[in-house]
Amino acid sequence: MSEDWKFLPLGEVCDTGAGGTPLSTEKSYYEGGTIPWLQSGEVAQGEITYSKNFITEIGLDNSSAKIFPENTVLVAMYGATAGQVGILRIKAATNQAVCGILPNERLLPKFIYYTMLSKQDELISKAAGNAQPNISQIKVKTTIIPVPPLPEQKRIVAILDEAFAGIAAATANAEKNLANARELFTSCLNSTFRNVPRGWTTTTLGAVCNFHGGSQPPKSVFERDSRDDLIRLIQIRDYKSDNHIVYIPKDQARRFCDASDVMIGRYGPPLFQILRGIEGAYNVALMKAVPDKKRITKDFLFYFLKNGDILKYIIDASSRAAGQIGLNKETLEPYPISFPSIEAQGHLVSRLANLESDTRRLVAIYEQKLLRLAELKQAILRQAFSGELTALPGAKMQEEAA
Numbered sequence: 001m002s003e004d005w006k007f008l009p010l011g012e013v014c015d016t017g018a019g020g021t022p023l024s025t026e027k028s029y030y031e032g033g034t035i036p037w038l039q040s041g042e043v044a045q046g047e048i049t050y051s052k053n054f055i056t057e058i059g060l061d062n063s064s065a066k067i068f069p070e071n072t073v074l075v076a077m078y079g080a081t082a083g084q085v086g087i088l089r090i091k092a093a094t095n096q097a098v099c100g101i102l103p104n105e106r107l108l109p110k111f112i113y114y115t116m117l118s119k120q121d122e123l124i125s126k127a128a129g130n131a132q133p134n135i136s137q138i139k140v141k142t143t144i145i146p147v148p149p150l151p152e153q154k155r156i157v158a159i160l161d162e163a164f165a166g167i168a169a170a171t172a173n174a175e176k177n178l179a180n181a182r183e184l185f186t187s188c189l190n191s192t193f194r195n196v197p198r199g200w201t202t203t204t205l206g207a208v209c210n211f212h213g214g215s216q217p218p219k220s221v222f223e224r225d226s227r228d229d230l231i232r233l234i235q236i237r238d239y240k241s242d243n244h245i246v247y248i249p250k251d252q253a254r255r256f257c258d259a260s261d262v263m264i265g266r267y268g269p270p271l272f273q274i275l276r277g278i279e280g281a282y283n284v285a286l287m288k289a290v291p292d293k294k295r296i297t298k299d300f301l302f303y304f305l306k307n308g309d310i311l312k313y314i315i316d317a318s319s320r321a322a323g324q325i326g327l328n329k330e331t332l333e334p335y336p337i338s339f340p341s342i343e344a345q346g347h348l349v350s351r352l353a354n355l356e357s358d359t360r361r362l363v364a365i366y367e368q369k370l371l372r373l374a375e376l377k378q379a380i381l382r383q384a385f386s387g388e389l390t391a392l393p394g395a396k397m398q399e400e401a402a
Helices: 040-045 057-061 109-118 120-126 137-141 150-194 298-305 308-320 342-384 394-401
Strands: 006-009 016-018 035-038 073-076 085-088 092-094 098-101 144-147 201-204 209-213 230-234 246-249 262-265 280-282 286-291 336-339
Touching: 016 137, 035 040, 035 057, 040 073, 040 085, 073 109, 085 109, 098 137, 109 120, 109 144, 109 150, 109 342, 120 137, 150 298, 150 308, 150 342, 262 298, 286 298, 298 336, 298 342
Parallel strands: 035 092, 230 280
Antiparallel strands: 006 144, 016 098, 073 085, 073 098, 201 336, 209 286, 230 246, 262 286
16 A cells, blocks of 8 residues: 555545435425435435436425535435445435535545445445444434545546446346246246146046145244244244244144145235245144145145236235135145146156256355455455555456356
8 A cells, every 4th residue: 555545534635515305295395396305215226327216496495405516425324225335427415314525625435425435334334323323413423434646546447447347247247147947947846837738637626635724823832932832833934044933832832734735825025935844733824735645645735826817816816815814724725737647747846856956056046156256355355445455356357257
């Protein structure tokens, strides 16, 4: 790092300001408005060239909102978007959840933008609050930033622009591949049960399957630690995480399932989750689907219930059932099901299971690639603002873009 770099609180180098919200019940503040008015969720656009919302001159004059000039760097301060950074390419106002860092002669706007991107984790770590973190304007102003000479700023911005353009292209490619991988299995699954071959038997789910709802013991009997006299109580969320495992006395358990059983989530979102893989007693939010084993295997039923046509049917039926809470067996039983012989079901299930396994492998690959690309951005930013970035990391960029 050159000796002519300085490190100063942002507030000593740049002026900042926050926005405001015109009274939402006053129509004249919004209707026919031409002034772009950004909320914190829009800051993450990066290069901000448009706004979803607009206010009028009257709304601007009768609120604490102010128009920020082009090249103002915006930092979201509240809630789930806290720490997000963008740079205005238009004149725009914002709400009070956004801090604007105004451009000046000492720092290039894009240099400020990249600097604040590099400070995201630091700002979030300073945020007050638990579920909804808040970053105050004071915390933004007291953030220490580098202030190198303008030629050095230009050099760093040029390198970062090129690097981030490459990362953006690689990210878009990975996201497309990820979507295609997920669609591969879904498309095949839907086609399997939509294009029924000749010779398959067609009937209703109720004719070949029984549905058993769960039971709900009182929370007063819940235990966090396992004992011989306890059994695990399975809830919908347990199929995604082991963070909320609870146990209940065995004499309080009424409905049981093993890992091979086909379970249905009765409540959303998302509605109608098809689940399996856990053993224990299950609660009222779950329903067990028990097939006539002489006609349908559990595995065939599991994949059948995951197809998109029955999901659409369930969602439509749920929207029509005013006042009904959750899915019940009366909705499922009339739905048509077609199936081949038990032997043919085994072959079909094997093909679907192999495809599902391949899809998961591809999804994991592309998710990991997206994670590496995000980490690469942060690594490049760290190098840039510690004075270690001497050139574009071309080899690394090409490796991640592949």
